[in-house]
Amino acid sequence: MVALQFPFTLFRTQKWMDDYGARDMRCGDLTEEQLKMDYHLIDISARVNPYTLTKITPFHQPQSMFYGSRGVGEKITPQVCAGILFDEFRHLSQFFSVYGPYRHLIGQMITHMQNGNGSPFSSMLLDRALKEHIVNDRTENSTFARLKEVISKNIDWDNKYYPVSEKGGLKRAITDSKLPKFDRFKDNFNGMGITVHDTWATYITIKSLKINSNHYRGMVNYKVQDHFGLDVDDISKLRFNQLRFFRIWFVLQRYNRFGFKPFMTNMEATIEVTGYR
Template sequence: MSALHFPCTIFKTQNRMDDYGAKDMRCGDLTEAQLKTLFHLPDVSTRTNPYTLTKITPFTQPQSMFYGSRGEGEKITRQQCASILFDEFRDLSRLFSIYGPYKHLIEKMITHMQNDNGTPFRDMLLDSALKEQILNDRTENSTLSKIKNALIENIDWINNTYPTDNKGKIRGAILDGKLPKFDRFQDNINGMGITVHDTWATHIILKSLHISNDSYRAVVNYKVQDHFGLDVEDIAKLKYNVFRFFRIWFVLQRCNTFAFKPFMTNMEATVEITGNRNDSKK
C-alpha cells in the first residue's frame, strides 16, 4: 500500500477560491429605483444623498424641524459624494469594532474598497486572528481535533506511514466538524465579526507528517478566503438593513452611480499538531 506524499491537500470546500462570479461580488448592477423600491433604501446617509448628489443639512433632513425651509442641499460631484459616504462608513464601523488588536482592520478594509479597485486584501493581523481561532477552538468539532483523530485512527503504525487509500478519511472527518469562522460572541465587538464573520472557501494542506515510536508530528496549513461584499440576501435581512453601516456599504457597492468593487480577503495560518497512537483510547 503506497504512502501519502507531502505537502498534500486534505480538504477543499465546495466553494472555490477566487470566485469572482459569486453573488456578493457583484457591483454597480442596481439602479436608484431598484434600491429604493426592492431593497427599501431611500434613506442611506445622514451626510449626503447618493441619489441627488447633494449634501444633507438640518434643512434637508426629513426628521429635522427645519426640513424644507431652504430647499435642496448643496450640489456635489459623484466623487465628493462617495468620499463623504466612505467617511461615514468608516465612522459607523466603530460600532462593531470596539477593542483588541483587530479593531482597526475594518477601517483598513473599507479604505481598501475605496482606493484599490477590487484587488485582494492581505494583512498580518488577519493571519494572526485565523491562527488564534484555530488554536483556541478546543471543542470536539474543531478541525484540529478532527484531523488529530483521523491521523491516529488511520496511520499505518507498523510501517510508520499514512496510506494513500486513507486520505479521504481525513476529509470526511473535517467535513464532520466546524471550519474556522469568526462567529463567536467576542467577534461581535473585536472587529473580526464585521470584517470576516463567515468564510467563503477553505483549503487545508498537510505539509508534513513524521511518525516514530507510536507518535506523530504534523504541520497543517490553512488557506481561507472571504468576500468583502454584500449580496441581495444580506441587505434583505432586517439585522443588516436596519444599520446605516450596511445600507451605505450596499449602495457604494451595488448602485450604478458608484460601483465600488468588493474584494477577496485572504488569510493563512500554519500550525503544528502532535499525538500518540494511544490518545484515542484514553
C-alpha cells in the same frame, strides 16, 4: 501497505477560490429606482443624499420649528459624495469593532474598497486571527482536534508512516467538523465578525508528516477566502437593511453612480500538529 504521500490535499469546499462571478461580487449594477423600489433604500446617509448629490445640513435658526432637523445643503460631485459616504462608513464601523488587536481591520478594509479597485486584500492580522481561532477552538467538532485524533489513531507506528488506505478517515475528520468561521459571540465586537464572519472557500492541506517510534509531527496549511461585498439577499434581510452601515455599503457597491468594487479577503495559516502513540 502503501504510505500516503505529502503534501496531501485534505479538503476543499465546493465553492472555489477567486470566484469573481459570485453574487456578492457584483458592483454598479443597480439604478436609483431599483435601490428605492426593490430594496427600500431611501434614507442612506446622515450626511449626504447620494441620489440628489447634496449635503444634508442642520437648520441653524434656533427660532425655527425645524431647528435641529436635517435639511438640504450644497450640491456636490459624485466623487465628493462618495468620499463623505466612505468617511461615514468608517465611522459607523466602530460599533462593530470595539476592542482587541483586530478592531482596526474593518477601517483598513473599507479604505481598501475605496482605493483598491477590487484587488485582493490580505493582512498579517487576518492570518493571525485565523491561526488563533483554529488552535484555540476547544469544541468537540474542531477541525484541528478531529484531525489530531484521526492521525494518532491510524498511523502505522511499526512502519512509521500513515497508510494511504486510511486517507478517507482524514477527509471525514474535516467534513464532519465545523470549518473555522468568525461567528462566535465575541466576533460581534472584536472586529472579525464584521470583516469576515462567514467564509466563502476553505482549502486544507497536510504539508508534511514526520513519524518516529512514538511521536509524530505534521504541518497543516489552511487557506481561507471570503468576499468583502454584499448581495441582494444580504440587504433584503431586516437586520442588514435597518442599519445605516449596511445601507451605505450596499449603495457604494451596487449603485450605478458609484460602483466601488468588492474584493477577495485572503487568510492563511500553517499550523503544527503533534501527537503520541
